[in-house]
Amino acid sequence: MASEPNTPGRFAYAGLDRVLHEKARLGLLVSLCTRATDLTFGELKQLCSLTDGNLSKHLEVLADEGLIEIIKGTRGNRPETRVRLTESGRQRFLAYLAELERVVRDAIPEPTPKPIPDSI
Amino acid sequence: MASEPNTPGRFAYAGLDRVLHEKARLGLLVSLCTRATDLTFGELKQLCSLTDGNLSKHLEVLADEGLIEIIKGTRGNRPETRVRLTESGRQRFLAYLAELERVVRDAIPEPTPKPIPDSI
Numbered sequence: 322m323a324s325e326p327n328t329p330g331r332f333a334y335a336g337l338d339r340v341l342h343e344k345a346r347l348g349l350l351v352s353l354c355t356r357a358t359d360l361t362f363g364e365l366k367q368l369c370s371l372t373d374g375n376l377s378k379h380l381e382v383l384a385d386e387g388l389i390e391i392i393k394g395t396r397g398n399r400p401e402t403r404v405r406l407t408e409s410g411r412q413r414f415l416a417y418l419a420e421l422e423r424v425v426r427d428a429i430p431e432p433t434p435k436p437i438p439d440s441i
Numbered sequence: 442m443a444s445e446p447n448t449p450g451r452f453a454y455a456g457l458d459r460v461l462h463e464k465a466r467l468g469l470l471v472s473l474c475t476r477a478t479d480l481t482f483g484e485l486k487q488l489c490s491l492t493d494g495n496l497s498k499h500l501e502v503l504a505d506e507g508l509i510e511i512i513k514g515t516r517g518n519r520p521e522t523r524v525r526l527t528e529s530g531r532q533r534f535l536a537y538l539a540e541l542e543r544v545v546r547d548a549i550p551e552p553t554p555k556p557i558p559d560s561i
Binding site: 327329330331332333334335337339342344347348349350351352354355367368369370371414418421422424425427428429430 | 459462471545
């Protein structure tokens, strides 16, 4: 049920967790949550159009919060970094998305059906 | 048409304008865009659960960008500040909301219908 439009804090959106709401991190989380598998550093860099430095910085923030796991390994002789959403990360992201949907619904309300005129 | 899932920059969300995406400013814009009229400083403060200082700071950012107009007046003998979304602000916010909807759709894809099995 929607809150009354004038309730204090009605548009405070406390659920827009700042860790997840930051634009680059939001893109990373969407990338990861839509895949059944993990993604490499290179794939994430391309999908989200980030520089190496920016990607590293944002992955560190997400890992520190326990939202993702960073797996360092090798493929052939080359180091390869893989990234995976944790289960708690997925849950926290879904809660964030629910709040994001609320923002969109609040801003673009469903058109209210025209009242049926009383017959004369 | 949705881009291919592996297109470079697929999840970069360039349309998530940082001026509008910031959580407090997003709440302010939703408050303003859902009203036919302007809102007072006090009403916005309550609706968005912001302190005087934070509200002033964010309104300044929005006004500097031409998204809102701040009208200083008096009611009775008391100073009253009213805030209104500009027409260009409304347009820019609607473009931002379209990108926000894309984020939600990307993250929570519509279930694809099961393929109809070939008859044997």
